[in-house]
Amino acid sequence: MTTAAPSVHARELSDAPDWWRQAVVYQVYPRSFADSNGDGLGDIPGITARVPYLAELGVDAIWLSPFYPSALADGGYDVADYRDVDPRLGTLADMDELIAQLHAHGIRVVVDIVPNHTSNDHxxxxxxxxxxxxxxxxxxxxxxxxxxxxxxxxxxxxxxxxxxxxxxxxxxxxxxxHNFDVSQPDLNWANPEVRADFVKTLRFWSDRGVDGFRIDVAHMLTKDLSEPLPSAAELAAMPQDGNHPLLDRDDVHEVYAEWRAVFNSYDPPRTAVAEAWVHPARVPLYASIESLGQSFNFDLLEADFDARQFRRIVTDNLSLAAQSGSSTTWVLSNHDVVRHATRYGLPDAERDADGRPTRKHGNEWLLSGGTEPALDAERGARRARAAALFVLGLPGSAYLYQGEELGLHEVADIPDAARQDPTFFRSPGADIGRDGCRVPLPWTASDAAFGFGAGGAHLPQPEWFADYAVDGQDGDPASTLSLYRRALDLRHELQTAEDLEWVDLGRDDVVAFTRPAGWTVVTNFGTEPVALPAGEVLLSSAPVESGALPGEASAWLRTA
Missing domain, CATH: 3.90.400.10 (Oligo-1,6-glucosidase; Domain 2)
Structure with a gap:
């Protein structure tokens, strides 16, 4: 194994045990990131070749979605072997090289662990x-x-x-x-052999240099299937209070306490973040130092571009983080939802009395092939840039999804014959699935498959991807890519203590807060300009003129 010299953009790899608390983590969906051998499927060497890009972007870590041997019945979340690499994506030696290159560039590595189920090929x-x-x-x-x-x-x-x-x-x-696809049989977590084998897997990857783990559906592992089994209606009526037969059971934390002992046996300790769709009051259980240590906050994935919703979500989740002693996480997009640049360009989600969306935001638009309701792509892009600066200014960890730094929209018009998501096939067709956010990235505007790989792409890329390609945005100070690079660079300079103080600028559609070191973040969720506080404008998602921030925009200021 050889390790190339790090680029000029490389940072030193921090040995601080709490590196994760305010890290920017970039999610790589391997099969759609970069293809090194022209087979149409992204792979590990393809990611390695793009490590300088990740270093220039300025991320602290990458989260690598499943790269294990898989029949791809569910995008790699049907795992046939937890301690190997899918031969179509590379080898264990390739994985070792990727980890080495990332570490040489000051970037840590978080890998996906899928413990609820295996593949039926396992x-x-x-x-x-x-x-x-x-x-x-x-x-x-x-x-x-x-x-x-x-x-x-x-x-x-x-x-x-x-x-x-x-x-x-x-x-x-x-x-x-099988809670998920028929190809994903659920494991029995009451079986000691299952528990022991996952400890072996955690040590296998930790020993190879992996820094942390993202735990897929962390709230679903343990189950109580004592007879008689309830009906679906009875199951749905049961409270999720720690005793539900299938979801968010208290005894799952016995598993994670064992895992925590494994994580803490390394120096620095390995980290973990839970994908746990649970009642907010139960999030601290997963984020506690006795359990996984951090848990995803998905509230912004379900929020409109709305000042009241954003401020409430920040307040609530900082409070939850304080309860657990962890830091919170901020996520605008991932591999399971419609990209936020598109969500923000569609009408607001329909909501129930509790303010929760009554259906997946954007699903109707996807079902129409992207024609109805009408998408205001420019507005969506403008709001997405503003939301990015808002989130990157907050205390806690920020998780970015590959392509959001390019301003990518969802791909809606994928032919049925090209679709891969089991949701589409098992609905059937009522839920269009998640393929639209998993289309391979555009690296160059004019090359085959937009530079993704010489042999095409496993999901069809639209012609408009050329307008979002990396080579077209690189060096353009007005591009979304340049905005992200500058934001991440400034964040490393400004991000210190995990404090936040709200600032009242006299408008309900404007949210502002200050951070330590005299850093102020202002987001205008309305359409009319707002006068900014006195200070030096460090960065803005849209031009600031005469001290006024335009509508649907964010700015960072040095105010002290």
Whole structure:
């Protein structure tokens, strides 16, 4: 293994144990980032070749979505081997080289761990199929007898997250449980062998230099499937208070306490962040130092571009972080949702009495192929730039999704024949799925597949991607890429203590706050200009004229 000299943009790798508390973490979806061998699929060497780009962007860490051997029934979240690399994406040696290159450029590495389920191609599941009823191999998963006179009906009427029954029958007549796709059988976390094997996996990657772990559906591992099993209606009516049969059970933290001991055995300790869609009052359980240590805050993924919503979300989540002793996380986009530049260009989401969206924001637009309702792409882009500066000015960790630094919109008009997301196939078609935010990145405006790779792209790229390519934005001070680079550079200079103080500028549609070191962030969620406080404008998402910030824009100022 050889490690090239770091670029001029490289930072020293911090050995501080709390490096993660205010880190900027960039999510890489490997199959759509960069393709080194022309097979149409992004790979590990492709990421390695783009490490200088990540260093110039200024991120502190990358979060690497699953790169393990997989049939890709669910974008790599159907894992066949947790301690290897998919041969289409590279080798373990390639992974070692990527980690070395990232570390040489001062960038840490967080990898996805998918502990709720395996792929049905996993050696354990194939062994379970062959071993039959009552075997130790089947006890690693959740098998049950069917109902009806001949057992031909599923054990319950539960539905999977991706649509259709949550149970699948095997050749000998038993049924296995899958919360997600039929290719993703749920593991039995009451089985000591399952627990021991994941500890082995955590040590395997930690020993190879991985700095932290993102825990997929962290709230779903442990289950109580004692008979009699409730109906779907009964299940839905049960409170998620720590005793629900399937979700957010208190006993999941026994698993994470064991993991925490593993993490703390390294110097610096390995980090973890929970993907836990739970009631806000229960978030601190996952973010505590006895458990995973940090938990995603998804509230901004469901928010309109609205001053009251943003301020409430910040207030609530800083309070939750204080309860756990952790730092919060800010996320505008990821691999599971419509990109925020598009969400902000569509009508506001329909909401229930509690203010929660009644359906996925943007799904109707996707179902129409991007024609209805009308998308105001310019407004969406303007708001996305403003939201980025707002989020990057906050205390806590900021998670960026690949392509947001280019201002990418969602790709809506993917032909049905080219779609890959199991949600689309199991709905069927009622939920268009997540392919539109997973289209491979545009690196160059004029090359094949926009520079993603010489052999095309595994999801079709639209012609308008040329306008967002890296080579067109590089060096343009007005581009979204330049805005992100400058923001991350300033953030490293300004970000110190995790404090925030609200500033009242006399308008309900303007949110402003100060940070230590005399750093003030102002976001105008309205459409009329607002006079900025006295100070030096360090950065703005739109031009500031005569001391006034235009509508739907943010500015950073040095005010002391």
């Amino acid at each position: 050696a354990w599941f194939q062994e379970a199929l062959a071993a039959g009823r009552g075997s130790a191999a089947r006890d690693r998963y959740i098998f049950r007898e069917g109902t009806g006179p001949d057992g031909s009906e599923p054990p319950t009427d539960w539905q999977s997250v991706f649509g259709g029954s949550a149970w699948e029958r095997v050749a000998d007549g038993q049924w296995y449980f």
